[in-house]
Amino acid sequence: MAVTRETAAAVRDVEQYKYGFVTDIESDKAPKGLSEDIIRFISAKKNEPEWMLEWRLKAYNYWLTLADEEPTWAKLHFPKIDYQASYYYAAPKREKLASLDEVDPKLLETYKKLGIPLLEQQMLAGVAVDAVFDSVSVATTYKKKLEEMGVIFMPISEALHKHPELVKKYLGSVVPYSDNFYATLNCAVFTDGSFVYIPKGLRCPMELSTYFRINEKNTGQFERTLIIADEGSYVSYLEGCTAPQRDENQLHAAVVELIALDDAEIKYSTVQNWYPGDADGKGGIFNFVTKRGACRGKNSKIMWTQVETGSAITWKYPSCILQGDNSVGEFYSVAITNNRQQADTGTKMIHLGKGTRSKIISKGISAGRAENTYRGLVRIGAKADKARNYTQCDSLLIGDKCGAHTVPYIESRNPTAQTEHEAATSKISDDQLFYCLQRGMTQEEAVSLIVNGFCKEVLQTLPMEFAVEAQKLVGISLEGSVG
Amino acid sequence: MALLEIKNLHASVAGKEILKGITLALEPGEVHAIMGPNGTGKSTLSNVIAGREGYEVTKGEVYLDGKDVLDMAADERARAGIFLAFQYPVEIPGVTTSAFLKTALNAKRRAAGQPEIDAMDFLKLVKAKTAVLGMPYDMIKRPLNVGFSGGEKKRAEVLQMTMLEPRVAILDETDSGLDIDALKVVSEGVNSLRSPERAFLVITHYQRLLDYIVPDHVHVLANGRIAASGGKELALELEAEGYAKYLNTAA
Numbered sequence: 035m036a037v038t039r040e041t042a043a044a045v046r047d048v049e050q051y052k053y054g055f056v057t058d059i060e061s062d063k064a065p066k067g068l069s070e071d072i073i074r075f076i077s078a079k080k081n082e083p084e085w086m087l088e089w090r091l092k093a094y095n096y097w098l099t100l101a102d103e104e105p106t107w108a109k110l111h112f113p114k115i116d117y118q119a120s121y122y123y124a125a126p127k128r129e130k131l132a133s134l135d136e137v138d139p140k141l142l143e144t145y146k147k148l149g150i151p152l153l154e155q156q157m158l159a160g161v162a163v164d165a166v167f168d169s170v171s172v173a174t175t176y177k178k179k180l181e182e183m184g185v186i187f188m189p190i191s192e193a194l195h196k197h198p199e200l201v202k203k204y205l206g207s208v209v210p211y212s213d214n215f216y217a218t219l220n221c222a223v224f225t226d227g228s229f230v231y232i233p234k235g236l237r238c239p240m241e242l243s244t245y246f247r248i249n250e251k252n253t254g255q256f257e258r259t260l261i262i263a264d265e266g267s268y269v270s271y272l273e274g275c276t277a278p279q280r281d282e283n284q285l286h287a288a289v290v291e292l293i294a295l296d297d298a299e300i301k302y303s304t305v306q307n308w309y310p311g312d313a314d315g316k317g318g319i320f321n322f323v324t325k326r327g328a329c330r331g332k333n334s335k336i337m338w339t340q341v342e343t344g345s346a347i348t349w350k351y352p353s354c355i356l357q358g359d360n361s362v363g364e365f366y367s368v369a370i371t372n373n374r375q376q377a378d379t380g381t382k383m384i385h386l387g388k389g390t391r392s393k394i395i396s397k398g399i400s401a402g403r404a405e406n407t408y409r410g411l412v413r414i415g416a417k418a419d420k421a422r423n424y425t426q427c428d429s430l431l432i433g434d435k436c437g438a439h440t441v442p443y444i445e446s447r448n449p450t451a452q453t454e455h456e457a458a459t460s461k462i463s464d465d466q467l468f469y470c471l472q473r474g475m476t477q478e479e480a481v482s483l484i485v486n487g488f489c490k491e492v493l494q495t496l497p498m499e500f501a502v503e504a505q506k507l508v509g510i511s512l513e514g515s516v517g
Numbered sequence: 518m519a520l521l522e523i524k525n526l527h528a529s530v531a532g533k534e535i536l537k538g539i540t541l542a543l544e545p546g547e548v549h550a551i552m553g554p555n556g557t558g559k560s561t562l563s564n565v566i567a568g569r570e571g572y573e574v575t576k577g578e579v580y581l582d583g584k585d586v587l588d589m590a591a592d593e594r595a596r597a598g599i600f601l602a603f604q605y606p607v608e609i610p611g612v613t614t615s616a617f618l619k620t621a622l623n624a625k626r627r628a629a630g631q632p633e634i635d636a637m638d639f640l641k642l643v644k645a646k647t648a649v650l651g652m653p654y655d656m657i658k659r660p661l662n663v664g665f666s667g668g669e670k671k672r673a674e675v676l677q678m679t680m681l682e683p684r685v686a687i688l689d690e691t692d693s694g695l696d697i698d699a700l701k702v703v704s705e706g707v708n709s710l711r712s713p714e715r716a717f718l719v720i721t722h723y724q725r726l727l728d729y730i731v732p733d734h735v736h737v738l739a740n741g742r743i744a745a746s747g748g749k750e751l752a753l754e755l756e757a758e759g760y761a762k763y764l765n766t767a768a
Contacts, residue, residue: 468569469607473621473677474595474628483620487611487660 067118070094073222076123080191080225083198093211093221104215108378109407109439110347112320115285122223122256180240184233187242190258193229200231204262208291208328208355216287216349217324220256224289227257232267232298241497243272259290263298265331270301272500286345288323296331296358301339303496304352305504308344310511313402315374318346325352326382329361329390337364338381339495341504343511346375351409353382356390356418363392366492368504370485370511371404371436380410380441385418385451394425397489398440401432401515407439412453414446421451429459430488432481432515460488467516481516482509518583520545520716521566521685526577528565534575535561537741543685543716550719550727552752553738554760559720560604562738563689566718567601568594581685596628598684602674602691608662614673615643615657618680625681646679650706668699675706686710687718692726704729724756739763 065072073094077087104115180187186197193201211221232238263269273290286308292300302325311318321344327336338352354363365381383392392412400406412423429438440457462484470480485508486493493501493508519542528536535558543549553559565572566579568591579586581597589597609617623633634642647654652672662670671691678686688707692700707717707730719730727735727749735751737744737760744763745751 463607464570465607466609468591469603469609470621471591472567472569472595472601472603473617473681474592474624475620476592476624479620479624483612483617484609487609487616490611 066121068094068120068122068223072122076223076225079123080194082191082194085202086194089206089211090222093218094223096212097215097218097222100215100218105349108349108409109405109441110349110376110378112347112376115320117219120285123225180238183236183238185236185238186229186231188229190227190229190260191225193260197229197231200262201229201260204291204293205258205260206291208293208326209289209324214324216322217289220258220287220289220324224256224258227259227288228261229259230261230269230271232263232269234264235266237267238269241270241272243274255284255286255288257288259288260293261291261300261302262293263295263300263334265295266297267295268299268301270497271303272497273302273304274307274500274503285320286322288325290323290325290352292325292327292336294327294329294331294334294336294358294361297333298331299335299337300327301337302327302352303500304338304340304342305496305500305507306340306342306344306348307507309346310344310373310375311346313373315346318375319344320347320349321345322347322349325350326355327353327363328355329358329363329387331361332358332387333360334358335362335364337366337495339366339492340368340379341489341493341496341507342367342369342377342379343507345377348375348377348379350379351381353384354392355384355386356392356421357386358390359387360389360391361387362390365392365394365396366495367396367408368399368489368492368508369397369406369408370399370508371401371406372511372515373402373404375402375404377405378407378409380408382411382413383423385412385414385421385423388417388419388421390418390421392421392423394423394427395491396425396427397492398427398429398438399432399485399488399512400429400436400438401512403435405437405439407441409441409443411443412445413443414448414451414453416447418448419450421448423451423453425453425455427455427457428488429457430485431459431461432512462516477516478509478513481512485509485512519543519580520582521718522578522580523566524578524580526562526565526579527575528561528577529573529575530561530571535741536565538577539738539741539743541736541743543718545716546711546713547734548711548717548719548730548732550721550730550732550735550749550752551738552721552724552735552755553744554764555722557738558741559722559738560689563601563687563718563720566594566687567591567599592624596625600678600681600683600686602671602678602686602688604690604693606662606665606670606674608660610660610663612661613658614661614676615640617661618643618657618677621677622680642680646676649709650676650679651702652676667694668696668702671695671699671703672706675703679706679710682710683715685716685718687720688730689720690722691719692721692723700726701729724752727752737763 073090077090209217211218230242261271292302294300308319308321329336336354342348352365356363363383369377369379371377381394394410396408398406398408408427414421427440431438438459442455444453446453466484467480486505493504496504521543523539523541526536526539551559565574574587586594619639626633643657644654691703732749735749736746
């Protein structure tokens with residue numbers, strides 16, 4: 035694996051966290067804290083229609099009733115979050131840019147450090163990027179080309195104005211405002227995110243990509259993504275995340291909703307590399323995310339792939355509701371925790387339609403003093419004749435102070451359904467390490483190679499350009515975990 | 518100067534002394550065989566030279582081209598040119614033989630100040646090497662050693678040796694678990710690597726392997742010491758008479 039050396043060099047250059055820089059841009063912030071006024075402020079800033087504001091307020095008022103219902107069932111430990119100590123709106127000044135030339139050069143510099151292909155000449159790479167910088171999407175590339183094909187790919191704040199009927203019809207239809215503590219908060223205060231609509235019968239010819247980045251100190255990032263694949267269409271969507279290095283914890287509570295109609299397919303890939311905190315567990319992102327896809331149509335398919343290497347805490351269960359007959363849900367996950375990181379992640383596969391199938395492949399890697407939990411639910415409804423599920427959960431431990439936990443729930447109300455669950459826990463053996471060292475590899479290269487092998491089934495589901503990045507990340511996030 | 522020089526080497530495992538003063542010199546181009554009964558320190562010797570953890574060198578020196586080997590970490594020794602063909606090659610699930618080979622080869626190239634090998638050049642090289650060794654090329658697409666037969670594992674070891682072109686190759690009981698056909702293939706592979714710049718240390722329990730890999734020198738290891746040294750005829754003598762007399766003299 036040629037990438038590992040490059041990686042090691044890159045890490046030496048920038049010490050531990052490559053993306054731990056802060057861009058100094060004047061920003062337009064709402065006052066600290068959360069109140070009805072703040073929500074009105076956000077909505078007014080975005081010039082939103084009345085129904086949107088009402089929906090936000092409904093969510094906010096409901097959220098207030100949930101004060102004591104912050105989820106505690108996950109195997110995660112963290113101090114109580116003070117929701118009044120955060121900023122809920124921060125946008126780089128100078129909005130409404132006509133072209134990339136108008137983008138603040140410092141911002142472009144930031145993107146360059148992140149390696150985002152935002153500039154014109156880099157568009158040849160075939161990736162259209164909707165970059166979310168804190169809360170406002172500053173530039174959307176490739177828009178014209180996609181527009182001609184009937185693809186809508188724009189910030190959700192813009193879609194609210196240009197395609198209100200689509201947003202109104204689908205927003206909250208998969209994750210309702212009352213869904214859970216964090217999702218409800220997101221409904222009230224989300225500031226931006228991506229909106230995608232793929233028209234009937236179109237195979238979107240390029241990967242759609244969004245980079246999220248938390249820049250402003252003390253801002254929560256509450257993005258909202260909505261993707262609709264109309265009948266017979268296909269789209270592959272990539273999401274990458276980084277955040278600068280900070281001593282205090284930052285909250286990230288996103289909501290992603292996917293809707294696949296008859297014969298449509300959505301592939302959603304995430305590489306999450308938020309700042310994980312330092313070796314002693316100081317700082318880092320709290321990543322409390324609700325991601326859910328609805329296979330509404332017959333023969334539809336939703337495939338989630340996630341590579342989670344960052345964040346101090348990850349609470350995330352990308353799920354599929356398999357409503358349409360013969361619809362398919364797949365979940366491929368690599369979750370790596372090192373040092374003091376904690377992850378409680380998995381999926382829910384809800385089988386409602388006949389002949390629905392789901393597949394779960396989860397690879398958890400734990401090093402240092404980290405805790406890594408797979409939590410998954412497979413529920414088969416009474417009408418889901420001949421539904422099938424296959425689940426495989428593998429854990430890999432590096433060292434003897436970390437933990438790996440597997441918590442599968444299987445509920446079947448249909449006797450014709452079949453579920454299979456396999457789980458295994460292993461360690462990197464001294465024999466494997468010595469064998470690699472004896473062939474001249476360094477300790478780091480050896481660990482990266484072995485772990486990449488362990489994750490292979492998942493990594494190979496990623497689009498090519500992401501797969502290479504993900505392989506590197508696997509190596510970076512486990513540096514120093516052995517010896 | 519000998520290519521590999523071992524001087525009065527003492528080593529223990531978990532406080533128990535296994536090697537009790539080994540002295541050996543391998544000149545470039547030579548093949549040395551180490552023979553001996555089980556439990557006399559043959560594998561300990563190969564592990565100590567390769568730098569495996571858990572073996573404590575209490576006395577003595579090892580030099581490769583005059584460089585102090587005991588001062589180097591296991592991976593440095595490998596990059597300096599010491600190759601150990603394992604008695605029990607280790608499975609690396611999910612890592613193709615090809616990816617493993619490429620990582621190892623690039624580690625060596627870096628140490629030599631060379632650029633990483635280009636993907637196309639690499640495939641060409643593997644193709645050529647597998648052909649020379651009479652191995653199916655498809656083998657490199659399989660995860661390393663996973664589900665390999667005994668013969669395939671040993672062939673994969675020889676393929677790695679061929680790719681990495683070591684200065685000193687140590688074969689640790691390479692014949693164990695091989696039928697006669699596999700033994701021939703593996704031996705031919707090793708013989709094709711014999712060269713005036715390279716030395717081999719062939720560790721084996723049986724004389725059979727030495728019919729195919731003909732040694733220049735044969736040493737008998739008993740109770741942690743070299744009990745006798747001679748030419749290839751010593752191996753035949755051992756085959757006929759067994760190790761008993763060396764165990765007695767050594768005791």
